[in-house]
Amino acid sequence: MSTHNDCQSCGLPLDKGGTYSDGRRSHSYCTRCYSGGRFTRPELTVSRMKELSAERLHARGYPLFLARFMVRNLHKLERWNVSRPLAQSRRI
Numbered sequence: 001m002s003t004h005n006d007c008q009s010c011g012l013p014l015d016k017g018g019t020y021s022d023g024r025r026s027h028s029y030c031t032r033c034y035s036g037g038r039f040t041r042p043e044l045t046v047s048r049m050k051e052l053s054a055e056r057l058h059a060r061g062y063p064l065f066l067a068r069f070m071v072r073n074l075h076k077l078e079r080w081n082v083s084r085p086l087a088q089s090r091r092i
């Protein structure tokens with residue numbers, strides 16, 4: 001059983017959750033990653049996402065080496081840990 005407290009795309013704490021196309025809130029993805037039923041940056045690769053998340057953490061005051069450490073397992077999150085893009089395989 002897993003409860004998601006972190007966004008399953010960028011790994012940062014989930015605030016309100018992004019929105020589905022019908023306006024409901026996602027419990028898996030944050031507002032920055034997911035909006036209106038789609039990923040806001042569908043072109044992002046997991047390695048690029050790691051950079052972005054580390055930069056965001058760094059901007060919040062974490063040393064860069066620590067920020068990079070914190071995002072090291074980002075590729076295991078739901079968005080990246082599937083053989084097909086989630087949006088095409090099942091509802092998230």
Ligand SMILES: [Zn+2]
Nearest residue numbers: 007010030033
């Ligand atoms: Zn996110």
